Amino acid sequence: MILIWVGVDDTDSTSGGCTTYVACMLIKELTKEKYDIIGYPRLVRLNPNIPWKTRGNGAVSFLVGKGEGKKTKIGEIREKEVFSYETSSDDSNYDRLKEIVEQVIEEYAILGDENTNSGFVLFRNPPSYEVYLKTVRGIVSLKEVKELLDSSAWYFKGFKNGRGLIGATASVAWTPVRDRTFELITYRKKEKWGSPRFVDDVSTKKMDKIVSSTFDNYDYENHHNRLVPNSPCPVLYGVRGENPVDLFKAKSIVKSEKVDSWIIFETNQGTDDHLQEKNIRDIQPYDSVITQGVVSKEPFTLQGGHVVFEIKDETGFIDCAAYEPTKQFRKIVRKLIPGDMVEVYGGVRETPFTVNLEKIRVKMLVEKYEKVENPVCPVCGKHMKSIGRNQGYRCIKCGSKSNYPIVKRAERGLKPGFYEVPVCARRHISKPLKRIKRENGESKLNHKSF
Numbered sequence: 208m209i210l211i212w213v214g215v216d217d218t219d220s221t222s223g224g225c226t227t228y229v230a231c232m233l234i235k236e237l238t239k240e241k242y243d244i245i246g247y248p249r250l251v252r253l254n255p256n257i258p259w260k261t262r263g264n265g266a267v268s269f270l271v272g273k274g275e276g277k278k279t280k281i282g283e284i285r286e287k288e289v290f291s292y293e294t295s296s297d298d299s300n301y302d303r304l305k306e307i308v309e310q311v312i313e314e315y316a317i318l319g320d321e322n323t324n325s326g327f328v329l330f331r332n333p334p335s336y337e338v339y340l341k342t343v344r345g346i347v348s349l350k351e352v353k354e355l356l357d358s359s360a361w362y363f364k365g366f367k368n369g370r371g372l373i374g375a376t377a378s379v380a381w382t383p384v385r386d387r388t389f390e391l392i393t394y395r396k397k398e399k400w401g402s403p404r405f406v407d408d409v410s411t412k413k414m415d416k417i418v419s420s421t422f423d424n425y426d427y428e429n430h431h432n433r434l435v436p437n438s439p440c441p442v443l444y445g446v447r448g449e450n451p452v453d454l455f456k457a458k459s460i461v462k463s464e465k466v467d468s469w470i471i472f473e474t475n476q477g478t479d480d481h482l483q484e485k486n487i488r489d490i491q492p493y494d495s496v497i498t499q500g501v502v503s504k505e506p507f508t509l510q511g512g513h514v515v516f517e518i519k520d521e522t523g524f525i526d527c528a529a530y531e532p533t534k535q536f537r538k539i540v541r542k543l544i545p546g547d548m549v550e551v552y553g554g555v556r557e558t559p560f561t562v563n564l565e566k567i568r569v570k571m572l573v574e575k576y577e578k579v580e581n582p583v584c585p586v587c588g589k590h591m592k593s594i595g596r597n598q599g600y601r602c603i604k605c606g607s608k609s610n611y612p613i614v615k616r617a618e619r620g621l622k623p624g625f626y627e628v629p630v631c632a633r634r635h636i637s638k639p640l641k642r643i644k645r646e647n648g649e650s651k652l653n654h655k656s657f
């Protein structure tokens with residue numbers, strides 16, 4: 208049998224389920240029937256701005272083979288064994304594989320929910336990386352995906368409207384060529400699903416300090432344990448990190464209710480793969496962008512605590528928003544003033560048409576002056592009086608006028624550098640500054656995360 212890529216998506220709903228759990232159950236069933244899973248299963252996050260996602264727009268895929276004595280171990284990369292396969296043409300293996308995937312999806316997908324439209328795909332040769340890039344950065348139609356599947360998939364099946372085929376295909380098209388991270392996900396015992404989770408905060412913080420290659424574990428300012436999801440899904444907790452071996456160590460430190468099963472995924476989480484550099488004029492709804500501009504309107508706070516400001520470049524203007532859930536990050540944004548140069552990172556909403564900030568790089572700050580006192584009359588040597596709001600000053604003795612009060616340079620309370628939203632507000636796919644720092648070297652960046 209040759210190797211087959213399996214991709215699955217859209218099996219969960221807001222009331223339960225999780226596509227990673229379906230992958231875990233599938234792998235369990237497949238290994239029971241002596242199929243091999245080659246390499247790590249993959250958890251691929253796609254366009255975070257699409258309105259019809261359940262939560263984090265994740266899809267899963269993995270490579271399956273059937274050893275049957277023809278498997279040759281060709282090497283070992285740390286914890287990961289690498290095998291080569293000789294092919295045999297036993298078609299019954301294919302049919303059984305197809306059957307198992309279908310049965311497991313039917314058993315675990317929440318197909319009763321009107322928004323769950325599961326899909327699975329089986330490929331001998333994965334689709335091109337471009338298919339992934341398009342799905343993580345733009346909007347893809349089911350029609351174009353079906354055309355691709357008709358011409359290149361070995362088998363595929365969509366349930367209900369079949370929209371899950373889009374993510375399932377894109378997850379097979381992802382390959383960790385640019386960047387990748389890992390996530391160890393633990394699952395709860397079935398009888399616990401839907402009840403409050405027990406994952407100990409103290410041990411989570413301990414793990415965060417000890418296992419430095421992990422990220423987005425705990426939000427110290429907002430007292431939020433980010434390992435733990437807040438939906439009624441089967442996941443108990445997930446630890447994200449650079450290195451799969453360290454994730455085992457992390458798991459041994461975190462104290463929690465009993466773990467039923469666990470799995471490690473290779474992922475595009477924390478990579479910023481969704482972002483594209485764009486001029487303001489070229490930004491479209493549902494894009495995720497990096498764009499540079501000069502602050503053109505003072506930040507203001509909307510009802511609900513959302514902070515909005517406008518930037519401009521030579522091609523146009525756009526609003527940028529730090530929404531209420533970004534908590535302390537809004538304090539940074541409020542300190543910006545017209546003339547500051549910034550680079551913003553974030554997803555774009557259609558209505559309102561704004562860049563929803565994930566990170567900001569303050570590139571240059573203008574000087575800010577504040578009034579100390581009214582101007583002094585050059586004739587009489589006395590302080591002038593204000594004529595009225597924005598109308599200047601006049602000397603009450605001789606009538607001399609001035610438009611300019613005495614000012615001093617104000618403290619900006621902000622430095623050039625990178626700032627990011629707090630852990631509790633971070634998107635799965637956003638690259639944390641911790642990772643950017645690691646790549647660029649600690650000392651080169653001025654940065655702050657909240």
Ligand code: ATP
Binds near residue numbers: 226264341374
């Ligand atoms: P979870 O992360 O909990 O698994 P989810 O947030 O992934 O849930 P889904 O239930 O999978 O949400 O719904 C997302 C749907 O959007 C899927 O059907 C997927 O195929 C589709 N989709 C993903 N990316 C795109 C895209 N770029 N364009 C169009 N459709 C997309």
